[in-house]
Amino acid sequence: MKKFKCTLYVFIFLFTLLNINLIQAIIDAENNLDNYFRLHIVANSDSINDQMIKLKVANEINNYISVITKNTTNKSDCIKAVTNNIPNLLNISKNVLKKNNSSDQVVAYIGNIKYVEKEFNKETMPPCTYTSLKINIGEAKGSNWWSLISPTFSDTTNVNDILESDEIKIKSKILEWIETLFK
Secondary structure, three states, X not given: OHHHHHHHHHHHHHHHHHHHHHHHHHHHXXXXXXXXXXXXXXXXXXXXXXXXXXXXXXXXXXXXXXXXXXXXXXXXXXXXXXXXXXXXXXXXXXXXXXXXXOOOOEEEEEEEEEEOOXXXXXXXXXXXXEEEEEEEEOOOOOOEEEEEEEOOXXXXXXOOOOOOOOOEOOOOHHHHHHHHHOO
């Protein structure tokens, strides 16, 4: 009985520590959402052709953004690099549209956009309003595509990868330790 009580106390103690750790991780993650800078591209419509064009635009924009943000270290630097290159991003988008026989117009701007919760690579990006580079193609009434530019540009999507993207992952060293005890 004494061994059972001791085990129970240890379990309660570890469970309490785990909960404190998880709550702190969630609070930290929520407080750091302001550090994210996202890319949001909206297709003209949901037609197959417009969606393929959107993915092609996303692929070219991703390639260019990964180059211009390569040496940035924070959200502010990323926003500056992207802002300084909006004319180039528009030209890239227009060239993709032209190559695909589309006469749609393209609009790009940086602003605050409200997002719903999204999953990417088994992680979850919580619902929040994020600073974003938004690129609207044509009437922008189609499905969207997005990725994360900062804290790091993390998307390596190409035209054949259909993704909807990025996230926060909460880890607990205590939980990992407890899991190893039971394996």
